[in-house]
Amino acid sequence: MTKQKHNFCLAIEFFRKISSMKQTKILFYSVFSILFLLVGAFAAFSQEDIETVNDSAFENQTRPPVVFFHDTHNENAAIEECNACHHMFEDGKRLDDDDSIGMECSECHCSKMKDSMADLIRVYHLQCGGCHLKQKTGPVMCGECHRKR
Amino acid sequence: MTKRSVQNISTIPDEGIDKGAQRLTPDQVSRVIRRHLEEEGGARLKVYTETCVHCGLCSDACHFYLSHDHDPKFSPAGKVKQTLDKIIRKKGRVSIDFIKKTAEIAFTECNLCRRCVMYCPFGIDVAYLMLFLRRICHKLGVVPQYIQDTAHSHAATMNQMWVKDDEWIDTLHWQEDEARDEIPDLRIPLEKQGADIFYSVIGPEPKFRAQMIYQAAVIMNAAGMDWTMPATPGWDNSDMCMYTGDEEMVARLKKVHFETAMRLKTKRIVMGECGHAYRSVHDVGNRHLGWKMSPLPVMHAIEFYYELFKDRKLKVNQKYDAPVTLHDPCNVVRGGGLHEMARYVINETCSRFVEMHPNREHNYCCGAGGGVINCGPPYTNKRVVSNRVKADQLADAKARGAKTIIAPCHNCFGGLEDIVKHYGLGMEIKFLGDVIYECMDKE
Amino acid sequence: MVGVAFTVFLAGSFFRLISMWRLAKKKDGLIFSYISIFFALRSIVHWILPFAGVSMRKHPAMTIVAFLFHVCLFAVPIFLSAHVILFKESWDISWWRLPDMAAEIMSWSVIGSCLFFLGRRIFLPEVRYLTSLSDYLILAAVAVPFISGLWSYHQWAAFQVVMIVHIISGEIMLMIIPFTRLSHMLFFPFTRGYMGSEFGAVRHAKDW
Ligand code: SF4
Ligand code: SF4
Numbered sequence: 001m002t003k004q005k006h007n008f009c010l011a012i013e014f015f016r017k018i019s020s021m022k023q024t025k026i027l028f029y030s031v032f033s034i035l036f037l038l039v040g041a042f043a044a045f046s047q048e049d050i051e052t053v054n055d056s057a058f059e060n061q062t063r064p065p066v067v068f069f070h071d072t073h074n075e076n077a078a079i080e081e082c083n084a085c086h087h088m089f090e091d092g093k094r095l096d097d098d099d100s101i102g103m104e105c106s107e108c109h110c111s112k113m114k115d116s117m118a119d120l121i122r123v124y125h126l127q128c129g130g131c132h133l134k135q136k137t138g139p140v141m142c143g144e145c146h147r148k149r
Numbered sequence: 150m151t152k153r154s155v156q157n158i159s160t161i162p163d164e165g166i167d168k169g170a171q172r173l174t175p176d177q178v179s180r181v182i183r184r185h186l187e188e189e190g191g192a193r194l195k196v197y198t199e200t201c202v203h204c205g206l207c208s209d210a211c212h213f214y215l216s217h218d219h220d221p222k223f224s225p226a227g228k229v230k231q232t233l234d235k236i237i238r239k240k241g242r243v244s245i246d247f248i249k250k251t252a253e254i255a256f257t258e259c260n261l262c263r264r265c266v267m268y269c270p271f272g273i274d275v276a277y278l279m280l281f282l283r284r285i286c287h288k289l290g291v292v293p294q295y296i297q298d299t300a301h302s303h304a305a306t307m308n309q310m311w312v313k314d315d316e317w318i319d320t321l322h323w324q325e326d327e328a329r330d331e332i333p334d335l336r337i338p339l340e341k342q343g344a345d346i347f348y349s350v351i352g353p354e355p356k357f358r359a360q361m362i363y364q365a366a367v368i369m370n371a372a373g374m375d376w377t378m379p380a381t382p383g384w385d386n387s388d389m390c391m392y393t394g395d396e397e398m399v400a401r402l403k404k405v406h407f408e409t410a411m412r413l414k415t416k417r418i419v420m421g422e423c424g425h426a427y428r429s430v431h432d433v434g435n436r437h438l439g440w441k442m443s444p445l446p447v448m449h450a451i452e453f454y455y456e457l458f459k460d461r462k463l464k465v466n467q468k469y470d471a472p473v474t475l476h477d478p479c480n481v482v483r484g485g486g487l488h489e490m491a492r493y494v495i496n497e498t499c500s501r502f503v504e505m506h507p508n509r510e511h512n513y514c515c516g517a518g519g520g521v522i523n524c525g526p527p528y529t530n531k532r533v534v535s536n537r538v539k540a541d542q543l544a545d546a547k548a549r550g551a552k553t554i555i556a557p558c559h560n561c562f563g564g565l566e567d568i569v570k571h572y573g574l575g576m577e578i579k580f581l582g583d584v585i586y587e588c589m590d591k592e
Numbered sequence: 593m594v595g596v597a598f599t600v601f602l603a604g605s606f607f608r609l610i611s612m613w614r615l616a617k618k619k620d621g622l623i624f625s626y627i628s629i630f631f632a633l634r635s636i637v638h639w640i641l642p643f644a645g646v647s648m649r650k651h652p653a654m655t656i657v658a659f660l661f662h663v664c665l666f667a668v669p670i671f672l673s674a675h676v677i678l679f680k681e682s683w684d685i686s687w688w689r690l691p692d693m694a695a696e697i698m699s700w701s702v703i704g705s706c707l708f709f710l711g712r713r714i715f716l717p718e719v720r721y722l723t724s725l726s727d728y729l730i731l732a733a734v735a736v737p738f739i740s741g742l743w744s745y746h747q748w749a750a751f752q753v754v755m756i757v758h759i760i761s762g763e764i765m766l767m768i769i770p771f772t773r774l775s776h777m778l779f780f781p782f783t784r785g786y787m788g789s790e791f792g793a794v795r796h797a798k799d800w
Contacts, residue, residue, distance in 0.1 A: 191619025272787030486796025
């Protein structure tokens with residue numbers, strides 16, 4: 001399993017390297033555009049883009065990124081209000097009529113604290129897993145969200 | 150050189166064990182054991198039996214295991230498994246035959262040498278557990294005949310060898326007479342009040358090795374020591390009751406011994422070259438009397454000789470010439486830390502010294518200690534066969550030149566004699582006192 | 593569940609130590625008068641440093657494996673990043689975390705050590721003689737949390753089920769510590785310390 005993961009990372013690395021080389025750039029772009037069109041065409045028939053939960057504060061991730069289908073999730077969970085998740089606080093009080101769309105969680109949750117990474121991880125886990133536990137549905141085990149591909 | 154054949158050792162007939170077992174009923178057995186576990190089974194018993202992780206690391210410590218071709222039945226934890234574990238698990242409901250087997254294991258397959266304590270990561274004291282079993286056997290009246298006889302002698306005469314009061318005094322006079330042929334003004338001061346030293350010996354000295362008292366007197370005389378011996382019971386420092394599990398007697402014996410020293414108003418007790426007696430006076434007996442350490446200073450002969458040489462009280466005419474090796478007795482080395490002092494004395498008196506390997510705290514037991522030699526002739530062969538590793542160790546020292554074994558302990562002396570004879574090693578065995586007596590300036 | 597496991601472990605250990613203490617006071621009072629802190633520590637130190645004693649030098653493989661095993665056995669559960677994060681989530685406390693790669697290697701070491709111990713129990717006559725069913729069960733109780741932990745980390749087949757096995761077996765291991773031979777963890781300092789004191793202060797000898 002680790003080996004597969006390794007290969008995968010190496011492939012990405014390789015890809016990046018190639019893309020930065022001038023000689024190959026044109027070739028690369030053309031190949032890339034074709035690929036893009038193909039994928040785009042394929043994606044148009046599939047239900048939704050694959051999304052992952054991402055935050056720029058996670059510089060070196062120790063676990064695979066969490067796969068998260070935003071729209072499907074919210075449909076299944078019947079979440080109407082954006083700020084059910086994208087909440088906004090002021091003076092320790094949750095604002096009902098404001099949200100934090102467009103912000104990264106780390107902008108608020110990863111600031112002056114000592115072990116900021118653990119804190120950030122904690123709020124993510126509580127945000128997702130906490131709700132799953134409360135609703136008694138949805139994944140709660142590590143590997144269920146941090147899926148290895 | 151050493152015979153490799155290991156005789157098949159099955160249960161050995163022993164009057165004491167057999168007759169004792171005949172008198173028992175299974176009901177008695179379980180009642181006595183249950184009461185014993187309740188009354189005397191404390192935290193040590195519980196922790197030792199419950200935390201042993203069965204790792205077997207203690208095996209390498211035990212000369213029984215090593216000598217029986219690594220037969221696990223003879224490993225320290227293996228002996229506990231066969232006996233105590235089952236007794237505890239069955240809460241004492243074991244058969245009479247089981248008790249007989251237990252007695253044989255506890256009395257004749259462990260020298261209580263405590264070497265295994267140094268090999269078990271947890272410091273589990275198998276010697277303590279074996280003594281616990283011996284005490285059960287004692288309470289059940291299932292004790293090997295010969296050692297029980299010495300315990301009876303202790304109880305009746307306060308010495309180990311049925312030496313009568315007047316015989317003791319006679320022996321001292323006799324040795325004094327003999328010694329005066331050599332040193333005309335020598336005395337063995339009897340009942341001297343306020344002397345510096347109360348010199349005490351074990352019962353077998355007046356009985357079989359009276360010349361050791363003679364030698365001690367010559368050493369005392371040459372060193373100009375202020376010493377005395379009592380004319381009453383209490384002169385014997387030995388203690389076989391410590392090994393039969395008769396702890397009440399241990400207390401009585403040591404009480405008489407210490408009180409004799411007090412009565413004579415001596416400043417300290419100096420003991421002859423005996424290991425188990427040292428254990429009893431310096432480590433065990435005092436505890437039974439409620440003293441943390443002995444109530445007055447106690448010195449083993451090694452310590453005393455060390456002091457004499459250190460203070461230049463003795464002069465050596467000519468060093469002992471044959472190369473010597475030293476057997477570190479368990480009870481004065483693992484039990485008293487006197488190994489460097491012994492080497493100092495040897496260095497002062499002998500010209501060539503060969504170490505045995507292993508040595509000091511790690512030396513192998515002689516196989517006679519812990520009362521095993523006192524269990525008598527029925528077990529002599531088993532005892533010698535069970536210590537082949539000692540013979541190998543001696544043979545190795547011999548190969549490196551050693552001709553004489555110095556064994557500063559009566560038990561070790563006897564045990565090594567049997568081993569040297571059985572395995573045809575052809576080495577001489579001496580007490581430290583013998584060597585000193587031979588080379589000292591007697592004036 | 594975790595709370596229960598920790599409570600049983602802590603309360604059980606406490607109970608075992610206290611009751612043993614009281615038993616010692618009642619029946620082995622002499623222990624307390626002979627304990628010497630200096631000599632107790634002297635002995636303990638010699639037994640927690642690898643190869644400090646003759647017994648350890650005699651069995652180099654066992655010594656290396658046993659030390660590796662015990663270090664990993666303690667370090668992995670305490671410093672595994674996933675565990676620390678779980679503590680962080682529930683109680684908002686956190687501490688240093690092991691890199692996953694290190695934790696993985698250490699977990700494999702624990703499993704390897706368990707296999708080594710199993711091998712000793714099966715192949716060494718002196719150990720086999722002493723071994724009973726409970727010894728195998730205890731070995732399994734220690735190995736299972738690590739095997740299942742690695743399994744779910746790698747998300748091998750049915751890792752959701754294995755994760756539950758991991759949680760339960762880990763809790764079982766924690767809970768049985770005070771009540772089985774694993775209690776050697778609790779009593780080691782006392783047995784060794786007592787012997788160290790007797791050997792050092794009374795008998796003027798080493799006990800290693
Ligand atoms: S005390 Fe000595 S004889 Fe007894 S089991 Fe331990 S090593 Fe063997
Ligand atoms: S070394 Fe100690 S723990 Fe291991 S089997 Fe022997 S007595 Fe038990």
